[in-house]
Amino acid sequence: MDAFFVSVELLERPDLVGKPVIVGGSGNRGVVAAASYAARAFGVHSAMPSVRARRLCPQAVFLPGNHQLYSEVSARVMALFARYTPEVEPLSLDEAFLDVTGAMRRLGTPESIAHQIRNEVFAQERLHCSVGAATTKFLAKLGSQAAKPKITPTGPGPGFEVLVIEPGTELAFLHPLPAKALWGVGKVTLEKLQRIGVETVGDLAALPVETVIGAVGKAHGRHLYDLAHARDPRQVEANLATKSVSHEETFAEDLFERQRLDRELVRMADSVGNRLRKSEIAGRTVTIKVRFGDFTTLTRSATQSGPVDSGAEIARVAKTLLDQIDPAPGVRLLGVGVTGLTEDTSRQLTLDLDGGSATSERPREVDAAIDDIRRKFGDGSIGPAVLVDGDGLRVKRKGDQQWGPDQ
DNA sequence: TCTGGGGTCCTCCCACAT
DNA sequence: TCTGATGTGGGAGGACCC
Numbered sequence: 395m396d397a398f399f400v401s402v403e404l405l406e407r408p409d410l411v412g413k414p415v416i417v418g419g420s421g422n423r424g425v426v427a428a429a430s431y432a433a434r435a436f437g438v439h440s441a442m443p444s445v446r447a448r449r450l451c452p453q454a455v456f457l458p459g460n461h462q463l464y465s466e467v468s469a470r471v472m473a474l475f476a477r478y479t480p481e482v483e484p485l486s487l488d489e490a491f492l493d494v495t496g497a498m499r500r501l502g503t504p505e506s507i508a509h510q511i512r513n514e515v516f517a518q519e520r521l522h523c524s525v526g527a528a529t530t531k532f533l534a535k536l537g538s539q540a541a542k543p544k545i546t547p548t549g550p551g552p553g554f555e556v557l558v559i560e561p562g563t564e565l566a567f568l569h570p571l572p573a574k575a576l577w578g579v580g581k582v583t584l585e586k587l588q589r590i591g592v593e594t595v596g597d598l599a600a601l602p603v604e605t606v607i608g609a610v611g612k613a614h615g616r617h618l619y620d621l622a623h624a625r626d627p628r629q630v631e632a633n634l635a636t637k638s639v640s641h642e643e644t645f646a647e648d649l650f651e652r653q654r655l656d657r658e659l660v661r662m663a664d665s666v667g668n669r670l671r672k673s674e675i676a677g678r679t680v681t682i683k684v685r686f687g688d689f690t691t692l693t694r695s696a697t698q699s700g701p702v703d704s705g706a707e708i709a710r711v712a713k714t715l716l717d718q719i720d721p722a723p724g725v726r727l728l729g730v731g732v733t734g735l736t737e738d739t740s741r742q743l744t745l746d747l748d749g750g751s752a753t754s755e756r757p758r759e760v761d762a763a764i765d766d767i768r769r770k771f772g773d774g775s776i777g778p779a780v781l782v783d784g785d786g787l788r789v790k791r792k793g794d795q796q797w798g799p800d801q
Numbered sequence: 802t803c804t805g806g807g808g809t810c811c812t813c814c815c816a817c818a819t
Numbered sequence: 820t821c822t823g824a825t826g827t828g829g830g831a832g833g834a835c836c837c
Contacts, residue, residue, distance in 0.1 A: 418805085419805065423803090423804080423805080424805070425804070441805080442803095442804085443804050446802050446803075446804090449802090578810095612812095613810090614810095614812095637809065637810095638808065638809080640807065640808075641807085642806060642807080689804075729807095731807090793807095795805080795806080797806075798804095798806085
């Protein structure tokens with residue numbers, strides 16, 4: 395999807411079409427989630443600190459973003475894709491891989507299918523998308539990027555809309571591209587590659603694989619070398635299992651008090667537990683993440699004997715992990731996550747070696763009752779008592795603060 | 802310039818078992 | 820019984836993606 399978040403917003407705000415619009419965090423610690431093509435002409439791009447974006451383009455209209463709405467639109471678009479092929483692998487809210495091999499006899503060439511999808515997405519959602527078609531996922535992705543509208547100083551120019559990389563032409567397309575275009579080449583890897591004289595994908599492809607491995611490591615080097623030769627054996631995989639569920643937040647101001655941090659942990663653990671139970675999964679490893687004011691970041695984790703999905707249990711483990719960290723320098727970001735996920739949500743019975751003392755474990759019925767109440771009356775209807783303050787109960791939901799704390 | 806949130810994957814180190 | 824090699828899982832950190 396092209397400038398997805400912004401495009402969804404413009405459906406509600408047609409008065410802003412053609413103007414520089416930025417979706418993202420408005421606060422001093424926020425970042426740009428998406429920028430309209432008019433804003434991009436000023437050098438604004440996603441992941442840029444909002445402060446800088448505002449400096450580059452003071453006339454831009456900032457919108458706070460609506461993660462829930464984008465998820466709903468995304469789900470409808472993904473459902474539309476599924477009418478073409480069951481092999482749909484969502485990559486994010488606004489991107490997906492489709493394996494249309496099995497649909498070609500029914501629907502025509504990949505190029506024809508791509509146009510049909512574009513037209514149908516626009517007819518249904520009034521949103522534009524760009525499509526790349528190729529024999530591998532990686533090349534299809536590069537194709538879709540190349541097909542997007544072009545950014546020029548005078549505004550957006552039309553793109554290819556659909557770009558097919560025909561079999562046999564892969565290397566001619568790939569090799570002139572900058573090495574940064576390869577999946578897995580970010581700032582650090584690019585510097586390592588530049589040290590051995592690599593600027594383009596073609597430069598990398600011309601080197602012996604051992605040289606690439608020497609520069610960036612074994613697994614990474616082998617992978618990049620293969621991509622540079624247009625070799626990408628990964629299949630489109632529908633129904634990929636989630637591997638972790640987490641919630642993290644940057645605070646508007648650094649926090650120093652342990653009591654306040656504990657409350658935030660409970661809030662986040664409650665959100666993570668809620669999402670785990672909604673997905674009917676549970677995980678054995680609880681991880682906390684702490685980022686200090688100077689941006690140094692620590693993680694601490696603990697693996698339990700059995701899977702957990704209860705907010706109270708996750709919070710209990712998270713608090714013991716936080717005991718290992720001194721918050722005195724000031725905590726900028728706090729996060730809680732669960733990994734080692736399994737669909738087996740049956741709870742491990744533990745030996746109570748304390749002679750029957752009360753533990754934090756509580757019957758599953760309590761969580762089940764909470765879930766029922768939330769289904770009927772909304773997420774904010776019930777929650778841990780510690781989260782009740784002057785404004786009532788405040789719980790956290792995914793996407794509540796997607797792009798940084800508000801102003 | 803000053804850096805969000807939700808993820809995945811890889812590497813290194815260490816402890817422990819074989 | 821001790822020692823070294825090897826495999827494995829957990830923990831921590833980091834790079835990268837959208």
